[in-house]
Amino acid sequence: MFINELSNINGVSGNEDEVRKFIIDKLKKLVDKFEIDSMGNLYAFKKGKKSGKKIMLAAHMDEVGFMVTGIEQSGDIRFRPVGGIEPLTCLSKRVIIGKNKISGVIGVKATHLNTIEEEKSVPKFESLRIDAGFSSKEEASSKVNLGDYIAFDTEYYEENGICTGKGFDDRAGCSILMDIAGMDFPYDTYLTFTVQEEVGLRGARIAGNRVFPDICIVVEGTGAGDFPSKRDIGSYPSLGSGPVITLLDRSLIVQKKLVDFLLNVAKDNRIPYQFKRPNIGATDAGRIHISKTGVPSMVLAVPVRYIHSPCCIMLKRDYNNTLKLIEKGIERIEEVI
Amino acid sequence: MKEILEKLSNAAGPSGFEENVSSVLFEMLKEKVDEIKKDKVGNVIALKKAKGERKGSVMLTAHLDEIGMIVTAFDGSYIKFETLGGWDNRIFIGQKVIIFGKKVLKGVVGAIPPHYLRDKEKKVPSLEELFIDIGMNEKDVKKYVRIGDPIYIDTTFKVLNGDIVTGKALDNRASCAVICSILMNIKNEELKWDVYGVFTIQEESTSLGAYTSAFKIKPDFAIVLDVTHATSFGVGEDRAYPFNKGPGIAIGPNIHNGLFNELKETAKRNEIPYFIEPIPGQTGTDASAIQVVDEGIPTALLSVPIRYMHTPTEVLHMNDLKRTERLIISFLREFDGVKEEVIDVHK
Numbered sequence: 001m002f003i004n005e006l007s008n009i010n011g012v013s014g015n016e017d018e019v020r021k022f023i024i025d026k027l028k029k030l031v032d033k034f035e036i037d038s039m040g041n042l043y044a045f046k047k048g049k050k051s052g053k054k055i056m057l058a059a060h061m062d063e064v065g066f067m068v069t070g071i072e073q074s075g076d077i078r079f080r081p082v083g084g085i086e087p088l089t090c091l092s093k094r095v096i097i098g099k100n101k102i103s104g105v106i107g108v109k110a111t112h113l114n115t116i117e118e119e120k121s122v123p124k125f126e127s128l129r130i131d132a133g134f135s136s137k138e139e140a141s142s143k144v145n146l147g148d149y150i151a152f153d154t155e156y157y158e159e160n161g162i163c164t165g166k167g168f169d170d171r172a173g174c175s176i177l178m179d180i181a182g183m184d185f186p187y188d189t190y191l192t193f194t195v196q197e198e199v200g201l202r203g204a205r206i207a208g209n210r211v212f213p214d215i216c217i218v219v220e221g222t223g224a225g226d227f228p229s230k231r232d233i234g235s236y237p238s239l240g241s242g243p244v245i246t247l248l249d250r251s252l253i254v255q256k257k258l259v260d261f262l263l264n265v266a267k268d269n270r271i272p273y274q275f276k277r278p279n280i281g282a283t284d285a286g287r288i289h290i291s292k293t294g295v296p297s298m299v300l301a302v303p304v305r306y307i308h309s310p311c312c313i314m315l316k317r318d319y320n321n322t323l324k325l326i327e328k329g330i331e332r333i334e335e336v337i
Numbered sequence: 338m339k340e341i342l343e344k345l346s347n348a349a350g351p352s353g354f355e356e357n358v359s360s361v362l363f364e365m366l367k368e369k370v371d372e373i374k375k376d377k378v379g380n381v382i383a384l385k386k387a388k389g390e391r392k393g394s395v396m397l398t399a400h401l402d403e404i405g406m407i408v409t410a411f412d413g414s415y416i417k418f419e420t421l422g423g424w425d426n427r428i429f430i431g432q433k434v435i436i437f438g439k440k441v442l443k444g445v446v447g448a449i450p451p452h453y454l455r456d457k458e459k460k461v462p463s464l465e466e467l468f469i470d471i472g473m474n475e476k477d478v479k480k481y482v483r484i485g486d487p488i489y490i491d492t493t494f495k496v497l498n499g500d501i502v503t504g505k506a507l508d509n510r511a512s513c514a515v516i517c518s519i520l521m522n523i524k525n526e527e528l529k530w531d532v533y534g535v536f537t538i539q540e541e542s543t544s545l546g547a548y549t550s551a552f553k554i555k556p557d558f559a560i561v562l563d564v565t566h567a568t569s570f571g572v573g574e575d576r577a578y579p580f581n582k583g584p585g586i587a588i589g590p591n592i593h594n595g596l597f598n599e600l601k602e603t604a605k606r607n608e609i610p611y612f613i614e615p616i617p618g619q620t621g622t623d624a625s626a627i628q629v630v631d632e633g634i635p636t637a638l639l640s641v642p643i644r645y646m647h648t649p650t651e652v653l654h655m656n657d658l659k660r661t662e663r664l665i666i667s668f669l670r671e672f673d674g675v676k677e678e679v680i681d682v683h684k
Contacts, residue, residue: 076570088461092428092648094492094503103495105503109572110646111425119425120461129570131644131652133501135580143498154433157443162472164433164443227449228412228468240474305470309431311445313472 001319002026002175004158007165010096010151012065012082013199016040019061019171023178023193030181031191040195041207044177048187053337055189055330056213056295057180058204058284059173059220060197063166064308066150068097071141075134077104079150080125083198087123089309095130098148104132152310161316168314169307170197172221176302176323186333187214197284201251204284208291214337215296217326218285220244221314222301225277237303239315242272243322246299250279251286258298261336265329271321276301296336300326338658339502341365342514343494346504349435351405352421352541354487355379358401362513362536369521370534380550383520383534392674393557394531396634397519397665398547399512400540400563400623403505404647406488408436414475415468416444418488422541427461428648433491434469438482443491444471490649500655501580507651509540511641512562515661522662528669530557540623547623551630558596558635558675560665561624565614567642567653578642580654583610584661585640591620591628593635595675600637600668607667609660614640635675639664 002022011019020042024034027044035043042061064083071077077097092108106128111119130150134140156165177191190211196202208216226238237244245262246254266273276299289297302322305313344365350358359381367373372384381401404422411417416436420426429446436442447470448462469488471478494504504510516534523532533554537546540563551559565585566577578585586604588597604611616638619625624638639661644652 072570074570088427089431091425091430092645092650093431094495094650103497103503105497105645105650105652107569107645107650107652108425108428108648109569109644110566110648111423112646113566113572113576114425119427122459122461123427127571131497131569133498133503133652139498159443164445164472223450227447228415239472305472306431306445306447306450308450309445311431311433313445313470315472 002178003163003171004156006171006175007156007167011061011063012149012151013062013196014082015149016061016195019174020193023174026178027181037206037210039203039206041203042193043211044181044191046181046185046189046191048185048189050186051188053187054211054213055185055187055333056192056211056216057177057189058192058194058207058216058218058288059177060170060194060203060284061174062195062198063151064198065152068144068146068148068150071137071144072129073137075136075140076129076131077140077144079130084308087125087128090128093310094153095150096153097130097132097144097150100143102132102143103153104130107131154310163314163316164311166310166312168304168312169221172302172304172314172319173219176219176326179323180327183327185330194284201282201284201287204287208288208295212292213295215333216285216288218283218288218297218299219326220283220299220301221304221307222276222281223307224303224305237274237276239303239305240317241274241303242318243325244274244276244301244303246276248278249276249281249283251282252289252297254298255296258296258336262298262329265332266325269324269328271325273325338514338518339655341517342510345510345513346494346506349489350402351487351489352402352539354437355402355538359536362401365517366520369524376550376553378545378549379538380546381536382550385520385523385532387529387531388527390529391531392529394533394554395669396533396535396551396554396556396559397516398535398537398559398561398623399516400509400546401513401536402538402541403489404541408482408484408486408488410484411478412468414473414478415470416478416482417468419464423647426464429467432649434488435491436469436471436482436486436488438486440481442471442481444469492649497652501652502655503650503652505649505651507643507653508564508646511564511643511653511658515562515658518662519665523666523669530669532669537623544623544626547626548630551627551634555631556634559627561622561627561636561638562661563622563638563640564643564646565640566646567644569644578612580642581656582612584657584664585612585614585642587614587616587620587638587640589616589620590618591616591625591636592638593675596635596637599672600664603668603671604664607663609664609667611664
């Protein structure tokens with residue numbers, strides 16, 4: 001499991017270089033070939049026992065974050081989100097800016113200085129600034145550039161199988177792909193680490209066309225919905241209930257025979273599973289399944305609470321069960337291709 | 338001083354639960370002062386005795402508590418909480434927290450994620466709608482956590498740029514760090530004053546620590562150190578003070594005029610930058626309490642400007658702390674005492 005290191009690396013959409021570098025470094029002894037395309041998608045190729053068919057496993061390397069969009073005379077930094085982030089989750093959080101890894105805070109003025117109305121209103125990104133301790137525009141400009149990417153400053157922590165950290169969507173998926181890189185694949189396999197999922201499933205669109213596999217499994221960290229009972233918003237997926245199987249989301253309807261296949265694999269191996277709440281979210285599978293003449297695709301995910309926030313929670317148990325379901329599924333992938 | 342501040346900022350001490358930070362202070366100072374004790378309510382009181390001609394005693398005081406939260410209820414495996422001290426409730430979502438339960442537990446403040454909400458429900462959640470998630474199941478949560486356990490935000494001190502630093506509880510560990518540094522630096526000086534360094538509890542609620550410690554010591558005068566607002570984005574000089582202009586010297590009904598004047602003159606004589614902070618009513622600090630202890634104690638207030646007060650990402654400039662220290666040490670060397678005015682009409 002590489003989630004510790006992967007979570008601590010910053011790789012906001014469009015700036016996945018460090019994640020890619022880490023994955024190449026860890027997998028170079030396990031796979032036969034790496035390819036990197038023009039957008040930055042990474043393909044780790046592994047020769048299978050048989051050829052003639054191709055398997056694609058995909059996880060996205062990018063995470064949500066921000067970008068520097070302006071520097072004030074005062075040295076304060078203007079920024080906008082990259083991917084879906086709610087302004088409320090950003091208030092009074094620490095961030096890391098750019099390649100120089102400059103520390104800053106998204107400051108919120110003292111409660112003593114607020115009116116009651118102010119504290120009841122959701123701020124807009126235009127009204128927030130990052131304070132990195134610069135006293136002037138000149139000083140800030142010497143260390144921070146327009147277009148620098150900004151990530152939440154959150155350190156991974158794990159105790160008793162409870163993992164907390166940033167970016168589990170989708171470093172959990174990246175870590176699972178890395179964990180299975182050592183296995184013997186029945187067919188030629190492309191472990192595909194995509195870019196720019198969070199800004200419109202961009203990388204997957206060209207990755208699907210490039211690999212054009214016979215079957216694809218997208219591996220995700222997906223939002224859990226098991227929140228306190230008083231709000232009637234349903235209670236699934238939930239932490240601890242095993243891998244999350246997608247039936248349909250906003251980007252894809254999974255073929256019934258693929259869902260049945262996953263259920264059989266789970267039951268045969270006594271792996272718990274659950275379903276994703278239908279019609280929520282979209283994944284790279286939404287792009288990959290419409291590649292060229294079509295690619296049968298399924299989505300498996302580790303349930304994660306508080307995705308797209310500075311700190312996610314995930315259980316190692318769910319991670320391991322998801323890993324196991326994918327391994328066992330690949331072993332008998334012939335049933336569906 | 339940065340190292341002292343780092344240790345103090347990282348220590349936990351929500352109002353009413355200050356043991357952790359008072360132990361850190363105790364360890365830091367015990368070799369550096371003539372006497373040190375923790376009194377029965379929890380204040381830490383350190384003493385550096387006068388040498389030679391003794392004029393009396395002075396109390397330098399800063400509160401050691403910070404704002405925090407407390408466990409109030411459970412909702413399944415989720416923990417509900419109330420605040421200790423004044424917070425802007427908007428900042429809670431997505432904060433990492435530490436709960437002092439049967440063991441130290443790490444968690445996250447959650448709310449229903451916005452993509453589960455209808456647009457009209459996307460508003461600032463009230464405290465009742467927030468919860469803490471420690472990733473455990475209901476049974477384990479109740480094994481380790483009970484109602485009344487204190488909570489604080491899990492963050493660590495960090496240098497942002499040069500002398501500008503960020504951390505939690507800089508209100509008022511900044512002032513605690515100044516007093517620690519003063520006590521360490523005057524260790525071998527011959528001063529005419531017994532100098533009490535007093536680190537008080539529960540300023541953020543009732544000022545219990547200030548009332549009781551001042552009553553016990555009954556100093557000839559007191560200098561309270563606390564924080565004030567610094568200018569930042571959206572907070573102009575009409576209601577805050579810029580960084581790096583020295584300590585604020587407060588003036589107002591809570592403040593002894595003679596002490597105010599002497600502090601100002603001391604700053605001028607020693608060419609220490611300062612600004613004047615007019616506070617027309619209650620200062621909202623321990624100074625308000627100490628002024629009316631026993632038969633009254635002449636009290637002054639010095640403030641260090643900090644940005645984003647009462648958030649986990651407070652920011653300050655170290656120069657303001659260093660100048661506060663210089664001003665107080667100069668004052669201890671040069672000040673001659675407060676004289677009470679007596680008019681004998683029969684003379």
